Amino acid sequence: MPAVTTAELERLLDDDVPYGDLTTDALGIGGRAGVMQFTARDPMVLALAEDAAALLRLCDCEVELIAASGQRLAAGAPILIARGASSGLLRGWKVAQTLIEIWSGVATATREIVEAARAISPSISIACTRKNTPGTKRFAVASVKAGGAVMHRLGLSETILVFAEHRAFLDEPLAATVARLRAAAPEKKLITEVASVEAALAAAEAGFDVLQLEKFAPADVAALTAQLAATPLRPVIAAAGGVNAANAAAYAQAGAHVLVTSAPYMAKPRDVQVRISREDSE
Secondary structure: OOOOOHHHHHHHHHHHOEOEOHHHHHHOOOOOEEEEEEEEOOOEEOOOHHHHHHHHHHOOOEEEEOOOOOOEEOOOOEEEEEEEEHHHHHHHHHHHHHHHHHHHHHHHHHHHHHHHHHOOOOOOEEEEOOOOOOOOHHHHHHHHHHOOOEEOOOOOOOOEEEOHHHHOOOOOOHHHHHHHHHHHOOOOOEEEEEOOHHHHHHHHHHOOOEEEEEOOOHHHHHHHHHHHHOOOOOOEEEEEOOOOOOOHHHHHHHOOOEEEEOHHHHOOOOOEEEEEEEHHHO
16 A cells, blocks of 8 residues: 555645646647556666555556565566556656655665675664655655665654763763653663763663664674673664665674664665557557
């Protein structure tokens, strides 16, 4: 099913075609029947295919969805076929194509990190941050899922993550902070970001459940996990900051339980080929 609502898809169409399609109207071809085929030009992990299909249906097209989000496609693999009046096909064409191209880029980059890390540690979790383009969260979440990862945080409302910027306003021991947070939100895991092995050990001793290691080198992650192994403390170790497909295996080897990354949001879009023809000339 689509990741976003009908209203959100309608807004995308309204943004691109607010007052009708001047070219199609001027040519007088809007009533002619046609067929439009989407094909993967690049290898990709597909994302937002269901949303593209739903958007084309809003343009009064009949859509056959051939591939599903999350599938790995080879170059030349079919994605969908849409049929209808040329006015509808041409109205939805670029918005639907762009949805798949941009977000399949994110899904593909996510899958690369997942596969690199899990080749070393099959149970490791890859979590993508909330640092996606504002206003695109539903698309980002769907793409991350298609790539095989989870969301690190959807926003500030559902998780507790204590940064140094929070601690700047506090004047108390770490253990006192943990006690207050557990009293205020007893059902929540307590996470804190730390910038050194020493700070991580202190946070673990204070009782934090998850240590988010900001820009630790893999060697420092390994040093921390070795030191924690000699204690009864077993916090979740999350490596964050600069994690990507090239170093994911090293962080997994170092003992991280979670890799926190924003890298997929910077991925290059994957190219989708679109062919449109008159129905009788298919």
